[in-house]
Amino acid sequence: MTDITPQPLDEDAAWAAFDARDRNADGRFIVAVKTTGIYCRPSCAARRPRREHVRFLDSPQTARAEGFRGCLRCLPDTVTRDRQAVAAAIALIEAAEAPPSLEALAAQVDYAPHHFHRLFKRATGVTPAAYARARRTARAAQALAAEPSITAALYEAGYAAPSRFYADSDQRLGMAPGQWRRGGEGVNVVWTIVGSPMGSVLVAMTERGLARIAFEENEQALVRSLPAAAIGPADDATRDHIAEIVAATEVPDPLLPEPARRIAFIEAVSQALLGTD
Incomplete structure (x- = not known):
């Protein structure tokens, strides 16, 4: 499975996360309690020991090597395995020609x-099927630009039938495939840039759906x-609506690979804007 190395935290930050039972800190470090000989995940529901009785270690393996044993209440050994499983599944989706089944x-x-x-879904904010759909949409946009025909593009993107491809294009590209190939010919596009915990996000929409969502892009x-599209800024109401949705979107697990986190976040925003799941 894909290796995910926990990022180091200073002890003050680690204690604050442990004291708050922050689930986002699970997997970043392990809390070893010297008085009990037990190690826990930061979100463990057990009563908090005094700070001087706590050590912060980088992994369950380190804790076991130093003589600590895993907490039977929060099962800290499962955290790393769960993240590795999600990362491995993401790699499988990325490598597959067509979306794999659950x-x-x-x-x-x-x-x-x-x-x-x-x-x-807990780790990424979206289901495996939704993540695979996001990857297929991205491949479809690339294939429409590169392939000699729409038919070739839909099969290159991993679609089994034209009907699904055309339906997705309406919502996920905001226009018909032929219009996309012609650079948005005859399409009106409105756009805005909003902030998010993962960076600035450009969102562009048409009357049909989403034309583009991307990090760190501009007009x-x-x-x-x-x-070939008619492109202009979104009005205040549309901009505020998009900003509200982006702000409410859950940020994926910070220990997953950054490209996967961005894909998952964009897909979650897309679902909220389109009213799908």
């Missing part, structure tokens, strides 16, 4: 399907991707 993904990482579905990048 059952196939779960079998590859040795989890029960329904349990893994919940685990993946010039949008014009380059859709040179």
Whole structure:
């Protein structure tokens, strides 16, 4: 499975996360209690010991090597394994020509399907199917620009049938595939840039759906991707609506690979804007 190395935290930050039972800190470090000989995840529900009785270690392996044993209440050894399973499933989705089924993904990482579905969504904010859909949409946009025909593009992107491809294009590209190939010809696009915990996000929309969502882009990048479209800034109401949705979107697990976190966040924003799941 993909290796995910916990990021170091200073002891004051680690104590603050432990004291707050911050679930986002799970997997970043382990809390070892010297008086009990037990190590826990930061979010453990057990009563907090005094700070001088606590050590912060980088992993369960380090804690075990120093003679501590895992807490039977919070099961800290499962945190790293869960994150590795999600990262491995993401890698499988990225490598697949067509979206893999939940059952196939779960079998590859040795989890029960329904349990893994919940685990993946908790870590990324979206389901495995939604993450795969986001990757297929991105491939479709690339294929429409590179392939000699729309038919070739839809199969290159991993679609099994034209009907699904055309339906997705309406909502996920904001226009018909032919219009996308012609640089947004005949399409009106409105855009705005809003802030998020993961960086600035450009959101561009048409009457049909989403034309583009991307991190750290500007109007010039949008014009380059859709040179034939009529592009203008969103009105105040649309901008405020988009900003509200982006602000309310859950940030994916910070220990997952950054490209995967961005894809998952964009997909979660897309679902909220489109009213889908």
